[in-house]
Amino acid sequence: MTAPIFLDGLTKFYGPIRGIEDLDLEIRQGEVFGFLGPNGAGKSTTISTILDFIRPTRGTATVLGLDSRRDSVAIHGKIGYLPGELAMYEKMTGRELLGYLSALRGVDTSRQVASLAERFDLDLDRRIRGYSSGNRQKVGLVQAFMHRPELLILDEPTNGLDPIVQQEFYALLREVSAEGRTVFLSSHILPEVERITDRAAIIRRGRLMVVAEIEELKRQAQHRLEMTFVSPADPEVFRALETVRSVAAVDRTITVTVAGSVDPVVKAAAAFEVENIVSHDGDLESAFLSYYSEDDDAE
Template identity: 55%
Template sequence: MTSDIAVHTEGLTKFYGARRGIEGLDLEVRAGEVMGFLGPNGAGKTTTIRLLLDFLRPTRGRAVVLGLDPRRDKAVLHRRIGYLPGELAFPGRGRADELLRFFADARGGVAWSHVTELADRLELDLSRPVHTLSKGNKQKVGLVQAFMHQPALLILDEPTSGLDPLVQHEFLGMVRDARAAGQTVFMSSHVLAEVQQSADRVAIVRDGRLAAVERVESLGRRAVRTVEIHFDDPVDAAEFTVLPGVSDVVVSGPVLRCTVDGRLDPLVKAAARHSVVDLLSAEPDLEETFLSFYYHSEPHGEGAVDAARAGA
């Protein structure tokens, strides 16, 4: 594996008895990119992360992280990773600054000015005891400890859980800054919108299997659009229901409404046979696209995965 690959998995599989956590995961995360790891709760995202960190042992398959073996090189590897778990549990009754100083010392020393800068960005009061903090403020402590030592790889499990929208926006700014500094970010989420602004690519998992790997912009091009066309004269719905990618066709006199999955070209060419007064196309909703991938499509991600490996 080359140094430009931060995370590499081959056939990574974990079963809990008869229940599948993740199966046959083949994934590469490039060094210096932000990869969104997307799927509904229970899809296998947290299982994958725990396997990468050697908190779980795989049933079969393997993972290489920063060129190291997660089991054999665990101690070295963990010093180079910033990890935010999906479920935070901080021990003791100390203040936030005391807990973060402990983490800083454990990592060989971190400039305290950098810690306070991160806390200020997230509007975190470091003087408060951690056990008194709200879920959102505990999440901020978790984010600071993950980012504070400027790790080569950030592994973030549902990082915006409990954060208000303004803090979510600041967090995404931190992710973009990390990428600009050459760090790699692997960020799991069940909400596509929160990675849309910062991710280079997204990997979508469903039912423990990889469904697709896409660049964010290409996923948008696959998106389902709502289209409304106004003609000079009434049109026949049958002319449009046979078009590829066109569904939910409703015609009311000279107005046609439909849903288009993929390219608009077939619909536009069919409409051009008539006199068009107006055409309205709603912006693709990436959340709808994600749901379409997850609930309606067959596991067609193999082609997308191959394209991604080829540099798509």
């Protein structure tokens, strides 16, 4: 079975500026895949290269078994795409624009459009120029989903959506995935990716840092212990422990991050007079952030 998206050494430099470099990635059919990274990480560059809006410096992207450069027209016909920044025909109403886009695809999507607009609480009979940014985003989502594509590529899909519409969008993603259709979405919102995706990649400064199952990342997630002692304790005691990743001492409080068991930390703390210990549960956010901040100077 061919992967919905397959990247092999995909690289794009804007002149001397690295957009993305050597991305190898295989997306599985039916998954919701999160492409996570801070501003400027290369998320939009990756998507634009996959869709042939920009040409790779080297490497290849294969979409639904088709070559991203040679077969870009066929790919665009098959997938649903939400751009990070939407350009629209301002004078049309939402309904007119969606009708126009459907005609370009040569399919009757009126039923889907009506149902999606209702789910997203979108008034289709207003002119685009009068839409709020959230309503523009909804139009973008409707056009991405309306022809029931087998692959959706969505650049920051929840941008500007209010919480109720976000929930509706998450529900839609689950339905699409349950039907065996595939979603590739970018986001910089960690808790969102944790909630709605099956697997995620973290991209930073144009390079893939990690690709992992969300469940696996949760297992790797670090714990943070904030320990306050009656009189200052020796931070070196904690630094020596195998599961401790970092130690910070301020006044009488020592904060340690722990990957794995906290037991040795608690036992070491017991050598001092403890005033309080606060444990912050391991969450995906800290697991991801540890990837973001690692090797900060490495190029």
